[in-house]
Amino acid sequence: MDTRRYVLDTNVLLQDPLAIYAFEQHEVIIPAVVLEEVDSKKRNMDEVGRNARYVARIIDEMREKGKLHLGVPLPNGGRLRVELNHRSFGKMKNYFLERSNDNRILAVALNLSVEKEEEDLGSVTLVSKDALLRVKADALGIHAEDFLSDRVVQFDHLYAGYHEVTFSPDMLDKLYENRKLNISETDLNHVYPNQFYIIKDSTNPSKSALAMCSKDMKFIQLLVYMEDTIWGIRPRNVQQKMALELLLRDDIPLVTLAGKAGTGKTLLSLAAGLAQTEDMQKYKKLLVARPVVPVGKDIGFLPGEKDEKLRPWMQPIYDNLEFLFNAKKPGELEQILAGMGSIEVEALTYIRGRSIPDQFIIIDEAQNLTKHEVKTILTRVGEGSKIVLMGDPKQIDHPYLDEYTNGLTYVTERLKHLSETGHMKFEKGERSNLAQMAADLL
Structure with missing residues (x-):
């Protein structure tokens, strides 16, 4: 598999200090300006300040493995490198003149991309939580991505706590008669403890029931406090x-x-x-x-x-x-x-x-x-x-x-x-x- 190079924006590290470990066997590149921005946040007495200090400790520990500007190995097989070169604004001057920190990060990614084309090195991806920086990168022909590894769900499948299902009339009658029903008797799947079910009659949608999964996920039962x-x-x-x-x-x-x-x-x-x-x-x-x-x-x-x-x-x-x-x-x-x-x-x-x-x-x-x-x-x-x-x-x-x-x-x-x-x-x-x-x- 080809080794890719990921240039990290400051906001990625400030949101998830462990982000450097999320890129498997690929090379993680931190521009020098990112270290400056992290340093400027370390005195904040909030979550951002805490993360800035955590990032500083992690990178400091990496120094024991070698020279950071040359690259040091990561536990997952990848490499971490602090980029001191590739800062030239020569290729940026016709597009973004201001020497802001965002543009300095962009310049590093652009110069690495040009180097890739000239020397056939690994492809370059800019990783940032900043949507406008990703747009600017795209305008310069740099591949850019949001950092998604810290998402507990990757897509719009957030847990709702309930499902809508249909039962046969006999099954629904049995639920009302016994106030509970073994899950093994149903075709329910993806069951979680204390999950709810809005149950409708397959022949008569106006007939329904509300049930809740037991803690041991062996049966569903009617609600206790529904009419309170x-x-x-x-x-x-x-x-x-x-x-x-x-x-x-x-x-x-x-x-x-x-x-x-x-x-x-x-x-x-x-x-x-x-x-x-x-x-x-x-x-x-x-x-x-x-x-x-x-x-x-x-x-x-x-x-x-x-x-x-x-x-x-x-x-x-x-x-x-x-x-x-x-x-x-x-x-x-x-x-x-x-x-x-x-x-x-x-x-x-x-x-x-x-x-x-x-x-x-x-x-x-x-x-x-x-x-x-x-x-x-x-x-x-x-x-x-x-x-x-x-x-x-x-x-x-x-x-x-x-x-x-x-x-x-x-x-x-x-x-x-x-x-x-x-x-x-x-x-x-x-x-x-x-x-x-x-x-x-x-």
């Missing part, structure tokens, strides 16, 4: 009914919910959390948190104490709590929450180092979390706690994440085979007809 009203909230559609089953089950400590804005994820989770914390006394506290990631331009520093600073970020949570408590007067919700003392609304910034036992934990906007951040959160969960991660994978505000690499998708896909987890993808918006049209058409 929780804290004044009644599920309005089939996905909400199935999600409520996950939210109320004691034996499913991790629930992931995905869906567009207005599908009822937050409201349903808060209602289930309040019911189990206040009414059923299953948990000592309801903890609601969300990452502090602004949409659009940041509003800068905010005055006041911590709670006052957090209020604008947490307002979507308070809006739902006001609806659930029917609090209409100014300050009424604050008085209710102060009197109860069992509801805590927090920013994820403060979760590291905590241990959270016997609590119902809701993490909103989880699609803006990285893999490392979501791992940090899940490892904080103590004995007897239940955690709900929710968000819309199509609405990403984080600069280095997309629909397939964010923390919510990562947890859903990596843990879907475990009996302690359940997932539901919401399809129908329930906020208003206008909100549904905006979510679908804009």
Whole structure:
């Protein structure tokens, strides 16, 4: 097999520091300007800074194997090289005059491509998460690709948590009679623990049932909480009914919910959390948190104490709590929450180092979390706690994440085979007809 040469952009390493190991037996080339950009990020006190420091340690360890500018072997049979030459702008001057860092990376890839044609060396591919840099590379005749190895799913096959199937009338009657059915008696495949099935009669589509796969994947059973009203909230559609089953089950400590804005994820989770914390006394506290990631331009520093600073970020949570408590007067919700003392609304910034036992934990906007951040959160969960991660994978505000690499998708896909987890993808918006049209058409 021909050895190819992959030129990595800075954003690839900052998103996945282990990217250098993802190219099998081929040569991985890091332009010197990429090291400069990584160095400029290493003091950041966020995920990007952490990854920059991790990349620096990995490359530093590689020095023990030889001279980086000459190339050192990688464990998978490939080679890693820091490119100090091929920086000339001579072939770029007629196209992109500005000596920006992106154009310097582009110049390295272009000069390596010309060298390939002259000396019959391995083909050159520029790997970047930056779509415009890939477009510029294509304009120069350089093969360019997105970095996809960090995607937990490669295509649009995200786990939905349910399947629509058809049963014969006799099989459906047997399910209703016994409230469960052995999977060996059906033709169901691709079964996961706690997966749902929307079952329709093969002869009469109006006759249907909702069933859930058992933890041991040996049988399916009818839902237990399907008709329940929780804290004044009644599920309005089939996905909400199935999600409520996950939210109320004691034996499913991790629930992931995905869906567009207005599908009822937050409201349903808060209602289930309040019911189990206040009414059923299953948990000592309801903890609601969300990452502090602004949409659009940041509003800068905010005055006041911590709670006052957090209020604008947490307002979507308070809006739902006001609806659930029917609090209409100014300050009424604050008085209710102060009197109860069992509801805590927090920013994820403060979760590291905590241990959270016997609590119902809701993490909103989880699609803006990285893999490392979501791992940090899940490892904080103590004995007897239940955690709900929710968000819309199509609405990403984080600069280095997309629909397939964010923390919510990562947890859903990596843990879907475990009996302690359940997932539901919401399809129908329930906020208003206008909100549904905006979510679908804009």
